[in-house]
Amino acid sequence: MSDIRTLGEFIVEKQHDFPHASGELSSLLSSIKLAAKIVNREINKAGLADITGSFGDENVQGEEQQKLDVYANDKFKAALEARDQVCGVASEEEDEAVTFNRELNRNAKYVVLMDPLDGSSNIDVNVSVGTIFSIYRRVSPVGTPPTQEDFLQPGSQQVAAGYIIYGSSTMLVYTTGNGVHGFTYDPSLGLFCLSHENLQTPEDGRIYSINEGNYFRFPMGVKKYIKYCQENVPEDDRPYTSRYIGSLVSDFHRNLLKGGIYLYPSTATHPTGKLRLLYECNPMAFLIEQAGGKASDGVGRIMDIKPTELHQRAPFFVGSTNMVEKVEAFLAEFP
């Protein structure tokens, strides 16, 4: 028992790595941990209770909301509001940013952006899904309601980011800018226990993850890169392996551990790709950079993009540095 380090203990231990250490971020992360446990419990029952399937509504992006999307959104919002560190939340499932109105929340320093249940269309078939979160210090004055500027900060301003993967085991992986740490949930103890300290991703990988069904809609540089991955060049360890779950958190998590690249390019029908800059790309970009990898929109660094809209999308290439640079080179030559 003595060698178990829980997420709570670890956060307190590492608190001073954080530039504005005051315990507030620790408390904020622990509210995320609590909501994760509640959502995990519900996801584990999927298939038994009447909790899967469509909610009968669409989110702001016209995508059908699943019951568990709505459930996860509510639980994370409630957990964040219940502590005093967060003044507002922007979520993939909400049209507008949500302001927390209690006085304690108005005096809070942080905003949270989240995708409460990413890949939720996979739940009905028992495939892993995830929660993605991203935390910023507000730029508006404390004591006032948060403004758009608080939410529309470039990813480089994130103070913490992470995800929960509800997989064959449930894990919480996060960074506060001092490395990436992973915790596996022990359901019998009800605790997230440190299992992956200081995760580093290989500089080179052999896995590429992309929805190849869209092949004919991809830019020429991406088509060329896919062919490059498939070429038979044994001295260069090619062909690579193709793996695509269709659940960003799961695809990202596997590639982070094993080395690889996840690609969601622009397509002829979706010129800015599918993934959301604020809820999906930026937090994953912060994590991968902290793990020694790279995240790009095909031209430049994801975290340097200055957002203009909450639900903005961006082409996304993330993973092992050499692989991301390779696809950037193809795109530069064949835009």
Ligand code: AHM
């Ligand atoms: P969602 O946020 O609506 O669940 O959409 C994001 C998901 C990602 O998890 C996944 O990588 C991608 O969409 C899959 O898209 P596609 O089915 O077009 O390959």
Ligand code: MG
């Ligand atoms: Mg999503």
